[in-house]
Amino acid sequence: MEGFLDFARGPLFRLTFALMVLGLLRILVLDIWGLYEAHRKAGDRKMPWGLAISRSLEWLFPIKRLGHRRPLYSVVAILFHIGLILVPLFLFAHVQLWKGAFGFGWFTLSKTVADILTIVTIAGGIGILAGRVFVRESRFISRKQDFLWPVVLVIPFITGFVCANLGVSPQLYQILMLIHVLCGELIFLLLPFSKLAHCVIMPLSQFVMVVAWHFPANTDEDVCITLGKKGAKV
Numbered sequence: 001m002e003g004f005l006d007f008a009r010g011p012l013f014r015l016t017f018a019l020m021v022l023g024l025l026r027i028l029v030l031d032i033w034g035l036y037e038a039h040r041k042a043g044d045r046k047m048p049w050g051l052a053i054s055r056s057l058e059w060l061f062p063i064k065r066l067g068h069r070r071p072l073y074s075v076v077a078i079l080f081h082i083g084l085i086l087v088p089l090f091l092f093a094h095v096q097l098w099k100g101a102f103g104f105g106w107f108t109l110s111k112t113v114a115d116i117l118t119i120v121t122i123a124g125g126i127g128i129l130a131g132r133v134f135v136r137e138s139r140f141i142s143r144k145q146d147f148l149w150p151v152v153l154v155i156p157f158i159t160g161f162v163c164a165n166l167g168v169s170p171q172l173y174q175i176l177m178l179i180h181v182l183c184g185e186l187i188f189l190l191l192p193f194s195k196l197a198h199c200v201i202m203p204l205s206q207f208v209m210v211v212a213w214h215f216p217a218n219t220d221e222d223v224c225i226t227l228g229k230k231g232a233k234v
Contacts, residue, residue: 001174001175001178005177005181008182012181013185016189017185019192020191020192023197024192026192027192073128073131073135073138076124076127076128077128080120080121082117083157087114087118087121088184090106093164095108111164115164118160119161121154122161125150125151125153128150129147129151132150145194152186155179156183159176159180159183160180
């Protein structure tokens with residue numbers, strides 16, 4: 001078991017992380033290319049930087065969502081995403097793992113803060129799953145994988161919290177830690193191919209959306225030709 005755990009923490013971690021980075025870079029490059037193409041074909045090439053930046057900031061700091069029809073769900077979702085990002089990136093054990101794999105690290109959260117965020121994230125994931133199961137509107141628009149994702153995301157938090165805070169036997173610790181690491185690496189592999197990629201590309205996609213609404217040059221003439229109305233008086 002210890003050998004499997006060392007392999008998962010070492011070579012498998014580096015491999016899955018590299019595949020995730022390459023997958024996200026591919027999406028990022030395609031988004032940038034889409035932005036360039038939209039700008040190149042646009043009739044009005046004045047970039048509305050203010051609108052694009054404001055929309056990106058609204059997505060990164062979604063305070064306005066708290067006043068929507070389901071404010072409780074919005075609060076739970078925001079807290080869930082905060083923990084989902086901060087704990088994996090700034091947990092002491094994770095930064096040490098990163099140092100062992102790549103040779104450098106960064107500042108970490110205190111154990112108290114990390115534990116609080118972990119509990120909040122677990123509760124948030126359970127709340128989101130419950131909302132999709134029991135709220136008819138959410139259940140109607142949710143796909144099968146939308147029910148699975150909260151479970152997959154919460155498992156590393158549960159197993160990590162148990163291993164760090166509860167006195168378990170060495171055998172159970174290794175089993176839970178192996179599940180923790182493998183589940184995290186599964187998330188690495190699935191991230192570029194799922195809706196979770198929006199965590200990385202959504203701010204940039206706001207720029208693409210803003211530019212894409214600038215119609216290409218001669219669009220009005222092409223539409224008239226298509227409708228057989230070229231030269232018609234209105």
